[in-house]
Amino acid sequence: MKNKIKTKLKEIKLSNGFRVxxxxxxxxxxxxxxxxxxxxxxxxxxxxxxxNDKRIINSAKKALDNHGYSTSSSALISGYTKSHFKLEEELSNFLGQEKTLLFSTGYQANLGVIKSLVSRGDNIISDKLNHASLIDGSLTSRANFKRYNHNDCKNLEEMLIGTKGKNNLVVSDSLFSMDGDTPNIKKMSTLAKKYDALLLIDEAHSIGIFEKYGRGLIYKNSLNNKENIFVTGTFGKAIGTFGAFFSGKKDHVEYVLQKARSYIYSTSLPINAVEATRKSLKIISKExxxxxxxxxxxxxxxxxxxxxxxxxxxxxxxxxxxxxxxxxxxxxxxxxxxxxxxxxxxxxxxxxxxxxxxxxxxxxxxxxxxxxxxxxxxxxxxxxxxxxxxxxxxx
Ligand SMILES: Cc1ncc(COP(=O)(O)O)c(C=O)c1O
Known part of the structure; x- marks a missing residue:
């Protein structure tokens, strides 16, 4: 085994794929x-x-002074505080969604949400260039994993026709992290509705950037608060802090809270990260x-x-x-x-x-x-x- 790893490392180096x-x-x-x-x-x-915004840093410092560092527990045991509750409420208002659930990272959010929404026998229909966390969430869900050509709604529709009558989840980034382009979310939502599919959009790179107040592409396209559409996102990019979320209709969020193992079995976000994010959201919507x-x-x-x-x-x-x-x-x-x-x-x-x-x-x-x-x-x-x-x- 040891030698196998050495050989594999050598192969990575030879292919110019070694990462430092x-x-x-x-x-x-x-x-x-x-x-x-x-x-x-x-x-x-x-x-x-x-x-590095001083206002955000000061909010985090104040939270550290008042609450210490770790929440020392998952949210369902004793790690859910007034700060977490307030941020969930404020995010729901900001995004125009019914309910929000905080996750510790965007990777965990995508893993937990996808695995909660679909399982063996269901179908995931995913853009070919989706982020690794969406792919990994899809693979671990054990649903049938189908990939349509990048940003190709015609190909997406063909797959939806082929899986009609099944429980289908369409998944896409809203701004692709390595290409910088965006899908036609309006068209995707029309197709999802037509074929009775759920639609999960990862707004990791769009929150804070698109729409007048930075509410992202789902809001910009008036697709917030829809029965079959939900969003995930991270605070580690434009928001400038740390953590992540899942937002949508109350029942869906409540269901994910019951099922998502990456939520249930993980320490909740530190309060300083939560308070920093609350401050950042205020700045983002004003500036x-x-x-x-x-x-x-x-x-x-x-x-x-x-x-x-x-x-x-x-x-x-x-x-x-x-x-x-x-x-x-x-x-x-x-x-x-x-x-x-x-x-x-x-x-x-x-x-x-x-x-x-x-x-x-x-x-x-x-x-x-x-x-x-x-x-x-x-x-x-x-x-x-x-x-x-x-x-x-x-x-
Ligand atoms: C599209 C997308 N989704 C999710 C994530 C993961 O977010 P986090 O860094 O909070 O785990 C990333 C980060 O690289 C991303 O680019």
């Missing part, structure tokens, strides 16, 4: 401090630049200027990125992907950026398909136009070198 963690000294949304060197970062999900600034950066990036020499995937969001191709080339580009003071790790298989390794660029409120200019300038130089070296290899 860089120890960050500090920084978050647009700065990554590594070995005392400040790098310009495009690698954080702190899209609204709130994780529209954050979304306005982010979208002006997105427009500027999209207008200028063509100059970089790399192919940019179609996206109107804060997540922008530059296609590189092989893992080796993606690592090369990332290394060259690093040498010029820019931090963007290479995204490789199995996170993305073989041959579609890329740079995932996330824009945040604290970025400046000059940061984007600098990035594009350096990318131009790297793409020229890359083309030259590829031509040499061909000769």
């Amino acid at each position: 963690r860089k120890v960050k000294d500090s920084g978050n949304s647009h700065i990554f401090v590594y070995k005392n060197k400040e790098l310009l970062s495009f690698a954080s999900n702190d899209y609204l630049s709130l994780s 529209n200027w954050r979304r306005e600034k982010l979208f002006s950066l997105i427009s500027y990036y999209k207008k200028n990125i063509k100059k970089s020499g790399f192919t940019s995937l179609k996206s109107n969001s804060q997540i922008q992907a530059l296609l590189v191709g092989s893992s080796k080339d993606a690592l090369y580009v990332s290394d060259q950026l690093f040498k010029s003071g820019i931090y963007i790790p290479a995204i490789r298989p199995p996170t993305v398909e073989e041959g579609k390794s890329r740079l995932r660029i996330s824009l945040t409120v604290d970025h400046q136009l000059s940061d984007i200019d600098y990035l594009i300038n350096i990318l131009q130089k790297i793409s020229r070198n890359l083309v030259q070296s590829q031509e040499c290899v061909k000769k």
Whole structure:
């Protein structure tokens, strides 16, 4: 067994798939401090630049002083406090949903929710590019797992026709984390209704970003508070804190609370994370200027990125992907950026398909136009070198 692991590790290294963690000294949304060197970062999900907001930090500190760190129990035993209750109520109001359940992470939320809603004999119909947590939740549920082509509602309908009369759950990200594109949620909801399916949308990357007050794409499309539609989301991205949620009609949320093992058998969120999130939600709904600034950066990036020499995937969001191709080339580009003071790790298989390794660029409120200019300038130089070296290899 020991030798097998050694061989497998070697294989990962040979395929340029070996992953290493860089120890960050500090920084978050647009700065990554590594070995005392400040790098310009495009690698954080702190899209609204709130994780270092003093108002949020003070709320967390106050909660720590008053309640200590751990809740020391799962919610159903003794880990459910007034703070948890208030955040659930405030989230329901914010999202326009009947009821909300807090989870400790988005991964746990997706695992617990999917496994509660479907089981053996049911069907899950899932976008091919869904996040790993949605896939893992689907696989552990033991329902039949079917995948439709990315954002292809025609293919989704074909699958729904093929599974008519069964208990079906359609699952999708609302903003795809590695491509930055969004599905046609309106059309998906029409199809779910037509074929009597449930629809679960993961708003991990959309909460805080879309809709005037940051209520996400479900709210923006007036699909909140619908009998067959529910949402999950995480606080670890635009909200700038930690934790996650599931929201929908009262009965569905109540049912998940009875069934979700990742909820029932896990310590509840620390109160400081809950209080920090309560504060962040208030800021997010009031400070529209954050979304306005982010979208002006997105427009500027999209207008200028063509100059970089790399192919940019179609996206109107804060997540922008530059296609590189092989893992080796993606690592090369990332290394060259690093040498010029820019931090963007290479995204490789199995996170993305073989041959579609890329740079995932996330824009945040604290970025400046000059940061984007600098990035594009350096990318131009790297793409020229890359083309030259590829031509040499061909000769
Ligand atoms: C679409 C999506 N869902 C869920 C998660 C998991 O959320 P968390 O980090 O809170 O576990 C992520 C995070 O990477 C994500 O991108």
